[in-house]
Amino acid sequence: MKQAIVGYHKDEESHWVARLKCGHNQHVRHNPPWMVRQWVTTPAGREGKLGVLLNCVKCDQNAPMDWITPAGNVSD
Numbered sequence: 001m002k003q004a005i006v007g008y009h010k011d012e013e014s015h016w017v018a019r020l021k022c023g024h025n026q027h028v029r030h031n032p033p034w035m036v037r038q039w040v041t042t043p044a045g046r047e048g049k050l051g052v053l054l055n056c057v058k059c060d061q062n063a064p065m066d067w068i069t070p071a072g073n074v075s076d
């Protein structure tokens with residue numbers, strides 16, 4: 001299911017993680033030459049991708065939300 005990027009944070013290994021509107025996280029690694037996402041390395045690049053739709057596999061799997069608690073609060 002396509003979901004919009006609404007924010008970002010870094011994981012324990014300093015990889016960028018997009019927060020999707022559905023409450024799931026999705027890694028947006030810049031790991032050339034396999035994964036080239038130069039935009040994720042700059043604040044302006046990340047800002048420019050807000051609202052862009054990513055395919056969320058977790059939605060398709062009915063996975064629990066990652067950054068929104070069951071009560072609807074934002075959690076880290």
Ligand SMILES: [Zn+2]
Nearest residue numbers: 022024056059
């Ligand atoms: Zn999702």
